[in-house]
Amino acid sequence: MPLEFKPSEPLTFGVELELMVLNTRDYNLSRGAPDLLARLEKAKLPSEVKPEITESMIEVNSTVHTRYDRLQEELERTRDGIVDAAGKLNLAVAGGGSHPFHKWNERRIFATERFLQVSALYGYLAKQFTVFGQHIHIGVANGDDAVYLTHQMARYIPHFIALSASSPFYQGEDTSFETSRLHAVSAFPLAGHMPEVDNWDDFNRYFDEMSSYGIVASMKDFYWDIRPKPEFGTIEIRIGDTPLTVTGAAQLAAYAQCLAAELLANRRTEPAARQYLVYGYNRFQACRFGFGAMLADPGAHTHVRLRDDILATLDRIRGIGEEMGAAEALRSIGDQADRESNDSSWLRERFQEAGDLSDVVRLQARRWREDPPRVKTEPEAARLRAAK
Amino acid sequence: MTVFPFLPTLPLTLSYPLLFGALLVAGMLGGEVARQLRLPRVIGYVLVGFAVAPVAAAMQIGPLFEEARIFFDIGLGLVLFDLGRRMDLSWLKRDWTLAATGFAESLFAFGLVFAALTWMGFAPLMAGLAAAIAMATSPAVVLLVAQDARADGQVTDRALTLVALNSLLASVVVTMLTAPVHYELRLDLDTAVLHPLYLFAGSMAIGGAMAWLARVLARRVERNPELHFTLVAGLVLAAVGLAQMGKLSVILALLALGIFVRNDPDRHVLVNVELGRASRLFYVVLFVITGASLPLSAFETAGWAALVFAGARAAAKFLGVIAIAPMGGMKWRQNAALAATLLPMSSLALLLLHDVVRIYPEFGQKLAAVVVAGIIVMELAGPVATQWGLRFAGEAAPPPAPGPAPKGQAAKGPAAKPAETSKP
Secondary structure: OOOOOOOOOOOOEEEEEEEEEEEOOOOOEOOOHHHHHHHHOOOOOOOEEEEOOEOOEEEEEOOOEOOHHHHHHHHHHHHHHHHHHHHHOOEEEEOOOEOOOOOHHHOOEOOOHHHHHHHHHHOHHHHHOOEOEEEEEEEOOOHHHHHHHHHHHHOOHHHHHHHHOOEOEEOOEEOOOOEOHHHHHHOOOOEEOOOOOOOHHHHHHHHHHHHHOOOOOOHHHOEEOEEEEOOOOEEEEEEEEOOOOHHHHHHHHHHHHHHHHHHHHOOOOOOOHHHHHOHHHHHHHHHHHHHHOEEEEOOOOEEEEHHHHHHHHHHHHHHHHHHOOOHHHHHHHHHHHHHOOOHHHHHHHHHHHHOOHHHHHHHHHHHHHHOOOOOOOHHHHHHHHHHO | OOOOOOOOOOOOOOOHHHHHHHHHHHHHHHHHHHHHOOOOHHHHHHHHHHHHHHHHHHOOOOOHHHHOHHHHHHHHHHHHHHHHHOOOHHHHHHOHHHHHHHHHHHHHHHHHHHHHHHHOOOOHHHHHHHHHHHHOOOHHHHHHHHHHOOOOOHHHHHHHHHHHHHHHHHHHHHHHHHHHHHHHOOOOHHHHHHHHHHHHHHHHHHHHHHHHHHHHHHHHOOOOHHHHHHHHHHHHHHHHHHHHHOOOOHHHHHHHHHHHHHHOOOHHHOOOOOOHHHHHHHHHHHHHHHHHOOOOOHHHHHOHHHHHHHHHHHHHHHHHHHHHHHHHOOOHHHHHHHHHHOOOOOHHHHHHHHHHHHHOHHHOHHHHHHHHHHHHHHHHHHHHHHHHHHHHOOOOOOOOOOOOOOOOHHHHOHHHOOOOOOOO
């Protein structure tokens, strides 16, 4: 039976954020997620908050948006609600792609049927998978657009890696990578990228074949960096670490939205095959060197520095960004690229100062809680508006 | 003149290192036997203590508790410091129900035990002292059982905070009650007022000064867990020694040290070191000595009164927790588990009793026996209750999965596929 692609409003978007649940004693991961989620059931948050594979993680799912500032506002309110509930349990919550010093064998699987199945199949990979990513969904009109956009976005995967990187430390050491999280992803058998199908019918033929081998049952069995999500009518970009702030998360989503808008407006015709030849190499370069990565450009047979590629791309989408109300987000992203500064550099600077990873996580949790500062309560906000 | 002057003279005198080593190894073995029986290790340590007491008496070592008091104090000092470090005052502010639960269960324990003892005919002041001792939960038992069960979660965190709170309250109330004791002993009013004040202020001052010194020194050395471990261990030992020298309360001083270290705005200057294995050495000896200093003959003197004492205390702890904790949004299962974790009585109660008897010998054979017998009951039933609570709440780490790993799931077709997950 072919997978049906449910159309959605093009260029609408939303995010999923996986977050760390920490104790406030030494800022190691805790197993506080079940208690935190139980408490959040009663709170009225704009986003949904759900369990993840281990009891040290929660996942925030935003609603669907058209403008990034609205998305950011929703994420801030959700963050405040989570921070309040966590405070009552003496827990802290933080962004970041991986916890710098936890021991994977101390993690416990969140006891839902599906997570227990995943754990039974994947063994230690399941607990090792306590890493934290941001998934960005972009709405598309139909399955053919989803396939087109998935292929075209693949070229920009290094951008998202460098801009979101926030996991330089792993198991108590500096990995020398900008992001160490992606190594946990690569271990899964159906990781990587979508095959070179041309359209949705073509994709369905591929899916049927894989299904006939008994390898996959649904789209969720593909752990690709970008994948079509037919039941939402979106493509899902899954490459990024969770940023250290909700602002960072909203800005990255805005970047993806504007990029998608440009790629849909000015259709490319070159085949995906050549881009996929250099995909793995470029992905590694970005993980290892961040903005300093040298990306192979298969069209020009040259290398280009990732920082320059991001700045050139921003130049190209500036006009679209203004139309979509994302000018400020793009400016901020351009500024980060220009200074070659991301969350991983922030974490390394904090480690230089503190000399202790537990203290780095404390500061990381504080940044998540306070940057940007707490949303004003409604009466307070109304008073401020009146004063203006 | 002996023939061989290089030989030791008889009878041999027992050296402290030998005593410490022997108690340590014996305790460890007892703990492992208990673990084989799926009981908390603590019970094994204590039972070894029960067995060691008559041997020590036969060897004319004298009361082990007095001989090895230094190990006892160091062990308890480490426990109390660790416990104080887990008491986060900002948490008590953020969740008022936690502090309220702590006050409720301590107050109920005091009230119910006081009522039971006066009903049985004990004088109010004596009943009050015994009731104050009954407020405290054994920090060492709860810490050790939680450590052995690798427990982590709300019940574990809340239990340790409540234990810190009730230990603190018990010590303060016992200290305050020394005032009427002095008065009753017809000492002058100055002593009656100044002694408790000295105990309280002096102990707090030691805790505060050591916490300050810890931060000052921590700033001077590299921020390295090994260095900070040595620093913390050294200052804890020094605080125990200072409290002894000043005839102050080891309990209050070390609890205060832990609380000051944890709650200072500059607390991150000091690495939150795990005392872990090093302190385990002293914990084992602490429990063996505790066991050895609990005379089973106390039951003969105390009779049913001991069970009334232990029963009233247990009922009060449950009532106190059940009355307030549900308002904090915890599930009933968690609250029941939390109440169970608060039952153990051990070295802290013994030390409080010891202090009371020292100041107030008239405390009476009979009531001391009731408290001791109550401690014995809870020394054995308490760890089991705590272990049960942590398991019942689902916070103890699951035992490693038995049996071979599942094989070849992927070959079974789509039905065996991992279900939906957004990971990776």
